[in-house]
Amino acid sequence: MTASIEIAPYRLRPLRLSDGADIHRLVNDWSVVRMLSHLPFPYPRELADRWIGSTIQRQSAGQAWHFGICDDKALIGCIGVSLDAPGRAARIGYWLGRAHWGRGIATLCVTRIVAWAFETLPASQILADVAQDNPASIALLRRLGFSEAGRTTIAFLSRGGEPCPVLTMSLARSGFSSVAARLGTVSAETSADHDPGMTPRPTGPATATAMPAASGAGTVPDGIATKRPASAAPRILLVVAAVLVDRENRVLIARRPPGKPLAGLWEFPGGKVEHNESPEQALIRELHEELGVDLSAGCIAPLTFVSENSGGRHLLMPLFICRRWRHDPVGREGQELAWVSPEALHAYPMPNPDRPLIPLLQELLSG
Numbered sequence: 001m002t003a004s005i006e007i008a009p010y011r012l013r014p015l016r017l018s019d020g021a022d023i024h025r026l027v028n029d030w031s032v033v034r035m036l037s038h039l040p041f042p043y044p045r046e047l048a049d050r051w052i053g054s055t056i057q058r059q060s061a062g063q064a065w066h067f068g069i070c071d072d073k074a075l076i077g078c079i080g081v082s083l084d085a086p087g088r089a090a091r092i093g094y095w096l097g098r099a100h101w102g103r104g105i106a107t108l109c110v111t112r113i114v115a116w117a118f119e120t121l122p123a124s125q126i127l128a129d130v131a132q133d134n135p136a137s138i139a140l141l142r143r144l145g146f147s148e149a150g151r152t153t154i155a156f157l158s159r160g161g162e163p164c165p166v167l168t169m170s171l172a173r174s175g176f177s178s179v180a181a182r183l184g185t186v187s188a189e190t191s192a193d194h195d196p197g198m199t200p201r202p203t204g205p206a207t208a209t210a211m212p213a214a215s216g217a218g219t220v221p222d223g224i225a226t227k228r229p230a231s232a233a234p235r236i237l238l239v240v241a242a243v244l245v246d247r248e249n250r251v252l253i254a255r256r257p258p259g260k261p262l263a264g265l266w267e268f269p270g271g272k273v274e275h276n277e278s279p280e281q282a283l284i285r286e287l288h289e290e291l292g293v294d295l296s297a298g299c300i301a302p303l304t305f306v307s308e309n310s311g312g313r314h315l316l317m318p319l320f321i322c323r324r325w326r327h328d329p330v331g332r333e334g335q336e337l338a339w340v341s342p343e344a345l346h347a348y349p350m351p352n353p354d355r356p357l358i359p360l361l362q363e364l365l366s367g
């Protein structure tokens with residue numbers, strides 16, 4: 001499941017079926033809905049539920065990722081990305097309830113989701129379609145490095161089907177560094193934009209428009225924002241993983257579920273290290289979330305690490321080994337699990353960075 005993303009004081013989290021009433025209340029507002037091409041106005045309550053259902057399906061299919069934007073009290077908007085079929089381009093869309101405009105929230109969220117998309121998805125560019133009469137959103141995207149890639153006309157359902165001129169803005173993966181640099185500088189307090197921030201297609205809660213995310217280039221561990229010069233090396237994606245070894249010296253691997261990048265490949269259980277977490281804390285959390293396993297009273301020892309640059313991002317993955325834990329591992333996120341002898345690991349397709357680990361484990365655990 002896609003994790004929540006903290007961008008204090010806000011939180012981006014996957015949408016839930018129970019968000020329907022909030023989404024309806026926020027979107028059924030002319031000043032918001034007029035910038036969303038595929039929503040009728042008035043916006044019927046049941047369309048919000050249908051849209052949330054469709055976003056959940058699209059995420060499972062690995063087509064789109066939508067997040068609710070939440071403050072400390074409630075959901076205040078949505079943001080998401082959808083991938084085109086070849087996985088080359090991701091489209092971003094977002095909207096905020098009117099009461100939340102003008103505080104830099106859209107800038108903060110779009111910046112973070114662009115970073116997330118480039119670190120997570122395979123797209124080489126991110127696109128945004130913006131009504132030409134939405135200057136605040138156009139300005140926001142320009143500030144983040146987007147430039148005009150084309151002009152078209154889209155019939156806006158919200159405006160009674162009226163054809164409206166739309167700008168397609170794009171940001172290439174190679175331009176990502178300038179966005180990433182802003183991650184360390186943009187805050188809700190310091191960035192005062194007008195952010196009605198809405199691009200018409202992607203995030204509208206009426207029809208199931210997908211939100212994608214891009215892939216493996218610039219990489220920021222979720223929640224870790226650092227400043228760096230635009231020309232610096234790729235960002236580090238800090239992931240922690242464990243080799244759980246049973247009494248027969250078999251190791252546990254998990255299959256990445258549909259909807260995740262690298263779906264279908266087998267990996268060592270683990271995940272991204274979050275802000276303010278040590279690798280050990282992240283490992284204990286991830287294995288509890290993913291497998292229901294309790295490592296806290298066990299013994300986890302550093303084994304080796306992976307350091308590999310691929311597709312513009314740099315994966316740094318401390319790998320721990322563990323022989324004692326509480327509770328039997330179960331695939332709590334629907335992922336397939338397998339206990340495999342080190343000699344048999346070659347038969348399981350794994351992400352490229354894991355391949356050098358196989359001979360190491362064979363040497364360590366066999367014979």
Ligand SMILES: Nc1nc2c([nH]c(=O)n2[C@H]2C[C@H](O)[C@@H](COP(=O)(O)OP(=O)(O)OP(=O)(O)O)O2)c(=O)[nH]1
Nearest residue numbers: 001002003239241267268269270271272351353354
């Ligand atoms: N856990 C794990 N990740 C690996 C391995 N090899 C490898 O390249 N990776 C990469 C795949 C992903 O790009 C990244 C892990 O990120 P992830 O998205 O699965 O992390 P997560 O569990 O926090 O996922 P999510 O909640 O954000 O969806 O590390 C491995 O052996 N184990």
